[in-house]
Amino acid sequence: MVDGPRAGGPGGGPGTLEPTPGGERDWLRFRDDSAPDEPAVSLDAFLDQSNAGSVRIEAGDDVRLLGPHLERLRLVEIDFPKFRDGRGFSSARILREMGYDGEIKATGEVLVDLIYFMRRCGFDSFAPNVPLDRADVESVLNRYPHVYQHAADAAVPIWQLRHG
């Protein structure tokens, strides 16, 4: 590991559900800091506007363009136009690999069964376009006792557990 932290910001590994206190609205946010309130702008607008702190990434956008601007970035929203469009998983993990530790929010068609994998890729808040069942989310997040590989979270892969 050389170019950035693996931990996906506050909130622990994928298996822990520690939502911020503060009511129903926030139980899908896995961070301790307060939520940025400025609206997210498009990637083009963000790159043009030197003062924007929140950006919205569409499925085809290249998040590596954000590399030089991580300092001022507080929120990246990554959209899933369809749950079958998995580009956002790479976008989130690349952001964490670049060292970004602000909020990464998944928007759009975010399904219960995707959240576990999204958490592992570095997403730490969720704004699904269809409400999710909290018990289902908790159960999915705690389903797997181990992981087989590194991602953008702090989970230790099985091969590392095997060899101490």
Added chain:
Amino acid sequence: MYKYDQYDQAMVDARVADFRDQTRRRLEGKMTDDQFKPLRLKNGLYLQLHAYMLRVAIPYGTLDSRQMRKLAYIARTYDRGYGHFTTRQNIQYNWIKLEDAPDILADLATVEMHAIQTSGESIRNISADQYAGATADEIIDPRPWAEMIRQMTTFMPEFSYLPRKFKIAVIAAEADRAALRWHDCALRIVQNEAGEIGFQVFAGGGMGRTPFIAYKIREFLPTNQILSYLQAILRVWNRNARRDNIHKQRMKILVHELGEDEFRRQVEEEFEHFLARGEDFPQAEYDRIAAYFAPPPFETGLSEEIDRSDPDFALWVDQQVAAHKAPGYAIVNISLKPVGQIPGDISAEQMELVADLAERYSFDELRATHAQNLVLPHVRKQDLHAVWSALHEAGLGEANLDLVTDIIACPGLDYCTLANARSIPVAQKIAERFADADRQKDLGELKIKISGCINACGHHHAGHIGILGVDRKGTENYQLLLGGSGDEETSQAKITGPGFDEAGIVDAVERAVERYREIREPGERFLDTYRRVGMDGFKEAIYG
């Protein structure tokens, strides 16, 4: 053979619970069928014409008797008493009830098996040379790497929703028995001049409606960097593939559109990045896994003699038995293509018999092949007659490996919702036409492969003779193709001309085969003759 430790077991057990929960939510109406579909697909459960089909993974085609007996138990308990071996070294059951699926997975988990990622847009079961660890022509047993790749690619978060399926194959022999370059990513273990072992990497192969033979994108990759390299390939594809047209999302299309060089450049760039992050498995993990694949305790001083006095047995030996690396041993191929039967089908009783034979005569090991047959990898030559007698009695004694009746066929319109035409009856009719043993023997190696639609599950692009079922104004019609191959000289079959109806295709195949017999030169296989004379040498004979 690999054995699960507590971690592997915990993961498959968790998957069973996960799927049980997903199925419950579906049955309770908390999920639409559309939302459930990709979840069940990632667990090998398809909705077919008459029932659900469950595809069970057989990693790199290797299994033991305990697992085979469990597969028989599942066939008997939850299906109609049989199973079907597929062209990806898996087994599938065609008559499954949705509500039984979680229990089947739980049964599988008790013998270290699963159905994880056997379908859907995911990294599929890794395929490998069915002779791995037994053949004299390999550099090293490729399965430890296949197992490492299996683990790394299980529930890989970043690749939760790939653009399409992704198929990987690994071999380590000169001969290619795994149709290597028809895979999205193909790895061949080679030795460089310094004597080091590494991977030759091919990418962008695949069948389907737009067939491509994989390009070589790396001449030599140190084996301990393979996981970084695979992640690099997957990331380049996941980020850059089209997402607007399901027919253009396989990696082969991206490689083709970017061009081989640009694709390679992007992969290398991403590879450097992953390499620096240090995510490859350490040597200790390779060593741990490789220990499970250590050669079995072969006896020494065994006789090389085979008593060939029984002519039926001698015929079977000549066709079904391959050279083994250990003196006194042989590799036995079990045909699942008795003439007139469904290619790849096997009954629960036959599975149990094969399990018994593996336990008694083959160090408890079995293999499934992409040609829908089975293998007993380590049999003493002195036991061959006993093995043959038992197989023969169980209806598994056919001597047709790689011959004209050893046909690969997809399930086709008898089961599959996507099919345009039936594959199984065509395979049966061709096999019946050429059933005569002397005629088969005279024709020599001849691989016929049949798909019921353009998706090419029956590998028709790779058939010496390929058959593709199409829909022609509402009736089943069959195109004939010639000249494909999945071996080390991979080639794509070409369409001969207008298609045929069901009776017509059998006659057309026979005309092509008879033409070969007329014009072949000594020692030439059908494929060699085709390569020498081209389509023109056959066309007139086929269409008159």
